[in-house]
Amino acid sequence: MSKRMNSGASQQFVIIGSGQAGGWAARTLREGGFEGRIVIVGEESHPPYERPPLSKAVLTAQKPAESCYLWSKEKLGELNIDAVQGNRATAIHRDRREVELADGSRVPYDRLLIATGARPRRLNCPGADLPGVHYLRTIEDSERIRGSLSKGGRLLVVGGGWIGLEVAASAVSMGVPVTLVEATDRLCGRSLPESLGRFFMDLHLRHGVDIQLNANLTRLEGNGRVERAVFGNGEAIEIATAVVGIGVVPNTELAADCGLPLENGIVVNESACTADPCIFAAGDVASQPSSWLNGRVRFESWKNAQDHGVLAASAMLGGDALTRDIPWFWSDQYDVNFQLLGVPSVGNQVYQKGDTSSGRFTQYFVQANRLTAVAAVNSPRDLRDAKRSMQNKSQFDTTGLVPVLTL
Structure with missing residues (x-):
């Protein structure tokens, strides 16, 4: 797909899954100039929403469930996105380019994105x-x-x-x-x-x-x-x-039943495209190539779901593969904000800034004089500085840092 498809008014793009990846893909398609019909199929009765608040602010009733929504129903209408809520996709018919739903209806597609996420083990x-x-x-x-x-x-x-x-x-x-x-x-x-x-x-x-x-x-x-x-x-x-909370299982059944290759998730290339050029996959369900790990990986994170959904939408429009950001994860617990940038690997030398007992410290994971990952506890500025070093792939200066261990 070398020619970018900016209008496609007569075409229909279908997204299975109304989470972070599916929602951001839909928005990116519309804001990227796609003029055809966009259909999101979701099992839940809610519009697309993000999940991190479910274990924190929503669980403690500090925020209402609606605070998780990626956008309001009014915004969904402005984007002219058709949300099929409370209906489950049961089959993908690749030969006819149709998605079959639990109610027996069928939704045709010109491009299809599988963003079905994962379910608890x-x-x-x-x-x-x-x-x-x-x-x-x-x-x-x-x-x-x-x-x-x-x-x-x-x-x-x-x-x-x-x-x-x-x-x-x-x-x-x-x-x-x-x-x-x-x-x-x-x-x-x-x-x-x-x-x-x-x-x-x-x-x-x-x-x-x-x-x-x-x-x-x-x-x-x-x-x-x-x-x-x-x-x-x-x-x-x-x-x-x-x-x-003992892990998750990717929802790959639809892909398996229609013959798409699997490898701890739906196998996609750097453009989030599967073995079928009309079908893409993004988010927790996708097994994607990673330059950070020199192999194939399935990321389970808020950031990956959003970024991968955006990337998939761009590819569905015929755009070139986007440059992927460094993997990033965060968690808030009590008075601690924890952020992890990159992926710690065996052989990394770990250096530390700050005292663990103080509740504010940063660990740097170094391989061949370059940062591969950084973990920051209540230290967002250190994370920002480290990110620039990782993006530039520059030599990392460990002066003033304390070596603590080798992985």
Whole structure:
């Protein structure tokens, strides 16, 4: 697609998924000059929205659910985007270029974007389906968890990743006692080095969270509702609510059923295009090439969902592949703002500025005298300065920094 398609008034572009990636793709298509019909198909009853507030401000009722919306219904109308809400795509018919919906209707497309995201990985133990056991992905999930917590009693958080830690912090702010259990020997083991995992563990311990590592949760029990958690060592704790955050599974079923290649997600090229030149994929569901990792990766982050949706829309219009920004992740817990830029890798030498105990410090991950990643705790200025060095691929000066470990 070398010729840019700026008008295409007679064409129809369809987006499956009304989250961050799908919403930003739709807006980019319209603002990029596409004059044809844009249809967003979403299972939920809401217009496109972002998910980070669900574990924080929405969960604690500091902000209403509508604050998550990418734009108002009025703005959606101004953009002339047709939102098919509360209807699920059940099949993609590539030979006819049609998307089949759960109600039996079919939506034709000239270009199709799959932005179906991911779903929470389910807990596999007896009692996991008891009322009071929750997962967090949607606005309704957040509201149900809040309602459950308001009844009092201890919260069990299963999983020491970002969702689990953010839910724990929010619950503590609501006056709820929290026990967090993690099956491995550290927190955030998939995304952070051990030193930063220890920092977050100490942070939550200081706020009264009971953390159990290497925990073998064998079953949940209760009479009509979850009441206790039982572990492999025979110990049990009384609980009133459980929130499970043990990872996600990409929603690749539509792509698999229509024959698109998969590799821990839907395989796309640098322009977010699949093996079918008329079908694109973006966000949590897409397995994309990454210059930062020298391989293929599926990013699960707010920033990637937005940027990848914009990139996919540009490619759908026939534009050249956009330059991707450095991977970026953030999390707010208690009085801590944590930001991670880039991807720490094995072999990185880690240098630190500031004292971990002060609650304000920065860790720099260096390989061959160049920054590969930076982690900043309450230090946004350090992050901005480091980003310039990473973008320029310049030699990184470690003068004044303390070497702390090698990954």
